[in-house]
Amino acid sequence: MKNKLITMQEAVAQYTWDGMTFGHGGALPVGSDCIAFFREMVRQGVKNVNLISNCNTQGSNLLAAAGGVARIEVGFSGLEVYGFANGLKRAVESGKTILEDYSNGGIPNRLFAGAMGWPFIPTFVSWGSDQQWCSADEPDAYPNTEKIPEIKDPFTGVSMGAMKAINPDVACIHVTMADIYGNSIMLGTEWSRFELSRAAKKVVIQADYIVDTDCMRQFPNLVRIPDLVVDAVVYWPMGVWPACSTGVYDSDEEHMFYMNKMLKTEEGTVEYIDKYVKSYSTPEEFLNVIGKEKVDQLSKSATNFLVDPYRKWIKSDAEIKELMGGR
Amino acid sequence: MDYSKNEMMAIATGREFSDGELAIFGVGLSMLAGFFAQRNHAPNMIAFTEGGVYGSTPVGGLPWGIEDNRISANATSFTNAIDALGMLVASGRVDNAVIGAAQIDKFGNVNTTGIWTEGTQPWKVGKYTLPKVRLNGSGGANEIAVGAKKYLIMAQHEKKRFADKVDYISSPGYLNGGEDRKKYGFPGGGPSAIVTNLGILRPDPVTKEFILDAYFAFSSVEEIIENTGWDLKVSPNVKMVPEPTEKELENLRAVDETGSLRKK
Numbered sequence: 168m169k170n171k172l173i174t175m176q177e178a179v180a181q182y183t184w185d186g187m188t189f190g191h192g193g194a195l196p197v198g199s200d201c202i203a204f205f206r207e208m209v210r211q212g213v214k215n216v217n218l219i220s221n222c223n224t225q226g227s228n229l230l231a232a233a234g235g236v237a238r239i240e241v242g243f244s245g246l247e248v249y250g251f252a253n254g255l256k257r258a259v260e261s262g263k264t265i266l267e268d269y270s271n272g273g274i275p276n277r278l279f280a281g282a283m284g285w286p287f288i289p290t291f292v293s294w295g296s297d298q299q300w301c302s303a304d305e306p307d308a309y310p311n312t313e314k315i316p317e318i319k320d321p322f323t324g325v326s327m328g329a330m331k332a333i334n335p336d337v338a339c340i341h342v343t344m345a346d347i348y349g350n351s352i353m354l355g356t357e358w359s360r361f362e363l364s365r366a367a368k369k370v371v372i373q374a375d376y377i378v379d380t381d382c383m384r385q386f387p388n389l390v391r392i393p394d395l396v397v398d399a400v401v402y403w404p405m406g407v408w409p410a411c412s413t414g415v416y417d418s419d420e421e422h423m424f425y426m427n428k429m430l431k432t433e434e435g436t437v438e439y440i441d442k443y444v445k446s447y448s449t450p451e452e453f454l455n456v457i458g459k460e461k462v463d464q465l466s467k468s469a470t471n472f473l474v475d476p477y478r479k480w481i482k483s484d485a486e487i488k489e490l491m492g493g494r
Numbered sequence: 495m496d497y498s499k500n501e502m503m504a505i506a507t508g509r510e511f512s513d514g515e516l517a518i519f520g521v522g523l524s525m526l527a528g529f530f531a532q533r534n535h536a537p538n539m540i541a542f543t544e545g546g547v548y549g550s551t552p553v554g555g556l557p558w559g560i561e562d563n564r565i566s567a568n569a570t571s572f573t574n575a576i577d578a579l580g581m582l583v584a585s586g587r588v589d590n591a592v593i594g595a596a597q598i599d600k601f602g603n604v605n606t607t608g609i610w611t612e613g614t615q616p617w618k619v620g621k622y623t624l625p626k627v628r629l630n631g632s633g634g635a636n637e638i639a640v641g642a643k644k645y646l647i648m649a650q651h652e653k654k655r656f657a658d659k660v661d662y663i664s665s666p667g668y669l670n671g672g673e674d675r676k677k678y679g680f681p682g683g684g685p686s687a688i689v690t691n692l693g694i695l696r697p698d699p700v701t702k703e704f705i706l707d708a709y710f711a712f713s714s715v716e717e718i719i720e721n722t723g724w725d726l727k728v729s730p731n732v733k734m735v736p737e738p739t740e741k742e743l744e745n746l747r748a749v750d751e752t753g754s755l756r757k758k
Binding site: 194195196197198199221222241242243244245246247248249251252256259260262266268270271272273275276279291292293294295296297298300301302303305306307309311325326327354355356357358359360361362411413417418420423468469470473 | 521522543544545546547553554556557558559560561562563564566567572573574575576578579580583584607616617619620621622623624625627628629630631632633634635636637639640641662663664665666669675677678679680681
C-alpha cells in the first residue's frame with residue numbers, strides 16, 4: 168500500500184484544473200468542509216470551476232468571490248445564521264456564476280446515483296416546484312421539462328421526477344482523521360461525504376489528524392471512507408476554519424462574519440486573499456496567521472471528548488514530517 | 495406580562511407540537527420554537543437534524559447552523575443526509591416540522607430562493623431570468639414540504655412577504671390549492687399553519703387557502719389584513735391566542751440563552 172501523504176500545494180496542483188467539476192461539502196455551511204483546500208485553489212488561481220455543493224460554505228463563497236466559479240449546483244447558497252454568502256451572492260447576481268438550484272437532499276441523492284453507476288435517481292423532492300421548472304442552463308424554457316424530467320413508476324404508473332446522476336472529476340473531503348493510505352474517520356454527521364467519496368473520479372482527503380492504521384483496525388465500522396477510493400491525503404490542522412470540525416474546534420464567529428463582510432466587495436476580497444490566503448505556505452504558518460490564542464480558544468470545544476478514544480494513535484507533527492520525507 | 499412579538503411567535507409555534515412526535519426544525523427561530531416545545535410540554539418529542547444528528551439538544555447557545563458543534567456535543571447517533579433528510583423526512587416519516595419563509599402565498603407556497611422585479615417573475619414571463627436579489631435557496635425545506643406529515647411555516651408578517659403568488663416556489667405548499675398537491679404524489683400532507691409575529695393562519699380544509707384563524711393580544715384582525723398582500727379571509731371563529739404563561743416564557747428563555755428573540 169502506498170503512502171499517499173502530500174502537501175496542500177501538491178494536492179491542488181495535481182488534482183485541480185480550469186474547467187473541472189469539483190465536489191465538496193461537509194456539515195452544511197458551518198462545518199467539516201475542505202476550506203483550506205479552497206484557499207489553496209484561490210492561491211493557485213484555479214478558474215471556471217463547476218462546483219457540486221450540498222451547501223455553500225466559506226470555501227465556495229471565497230472561490231466564487233475570487234471569480235473562480237463558473238457554475239454551482241447547490242441545495243443552499245447561504246451561511247445559515249451567519250447570513251447570505253456575500254461572495255457567492257455577488258457572483259450570482261452579476262451573472263459571473265451560474266447557479267442551479269436543488270434542495271439539500273438533492274445533491275446527495277444525485278451523488279448516490281453517480282456512485283451506483285445509475286444515470287438518474289427518482290425523486291419527489293424538487294418535483295412540483297420551481298426547482299423543477301426553472302433551469303439556469305435553459306433560462307428560456309419555463310416551465311422546464313429537461314432539468315428534472317417526468318418519469319413513470321413502471322410498477323404503479325405514478326409520475327415522479329428523474330434527477331441526473333453526478334460524478335465529479337475530483338472531490339476534496341475533509342475528515343477528522345485519516346491514516347497515510349486514506350482510511351478515514353469522520354466525527355459528527357457525514358452529510359454527503361460517504362456517497363461523494365464513491366461518486367467522484369478522484370478523491371483528496373484533508374485531515375485534522377493523521378493517525379496510525381491500528382486506529383482503523385480498532386474502529387473499522389467507523390471507517391466509512393476506505394483507502395481504495397482515496398488518491399491523496401493532506402494533513403492540515405484547522406482546515407475547516409473559520410467553520411467547525413466536530414470534536415476538534417468550534418466555529419470562529421468573529422472571522423465568519425469578518426470573512427463574509429470582506430467577500431462582499433472585490434476590494435475586500437483582494438485584501439482578504441492577501442491576508443488569509445497568500446500569507447502562509449505551511450500548516451505551521453497557517454496556524455500563526457490564525458493566531459495561537461485564537462487556535463487555543465477555538466480548540467476548546469464541548470465536543471472534544473469525542474476524540475478521546477482515538478488520541479493514542481494521533482501522529483505528532485514531527486512524525487508526519489518524517490512520513491512526508493521531510494517536506 | 496413583558497414579552498416580545500418574536501417570543502409570542504415562537505411560543506405559538508411551539509404549542510403546535512405534541513408530545514411523542516418525530517420532528518425536524520430549521521435553523522434559528524424555528525429551532526428555538528421546537529426546543530422550547532420539547533422543554534415545555536413535549537418531553538418525548540424526538541428531534542434530529544437534516545444530516546442525522548440524533549438525540550441531542552443545543553449546548554452553549556443557539557447553534558450557528560443546523561450541524562454546528564453546538565448541536566453535536568451530546569448526540570446519541572451521527573449518520574448522514576440520505577438517512578435523515580431522505581429516509582426519515584422526504585420519505586414521509588416525520589410527524590411535524592418548522593420551516594421559514596422570505597415570501598409566502600395564500601396556498602402556503604414558500605419562496606426562499608429570490609426576489610424578482612415586479613413583472614419579471616419566471617411564472618409571469620415564461621423565462622427564468624436572474625432575480626433582483628438572490629436568497630439562499632430551499633436547503634432542506636423542500637424535503638420537509640414534500641415529506642412531513644404536516645409542518646409549520648414561520649414568517650414575519652409584512653405585506654411584501656405575504657404575496658398573492660410567490661415569485662418562485664422553493665418549497666411547495668398546496669400549489670394552486672384544492673387537491674393540486676395530489677398531482678405530484680408527495681408523501682407529506684402539506685402545511686398545517688402559518689405562524690407569524692402577528693397571528694396564525696390555517697388552511698381552509700377544501701380550498702386550502704390560508705385564512706386568519708387567530709391574532710395575538712398585541713395585534714388585531716385589521717392589522718393582519720393590512721399586512722397581508724392577498725385578500726385575506728377571516729375565520730368566523732377568529733380568536734385571540736392565549737398570551738404566554740410564566741412557565742412558557744421561562745422555558746423559552748432557557749432555550750433562547752443568548753436572548754435572540756428578545757431583541758427587536
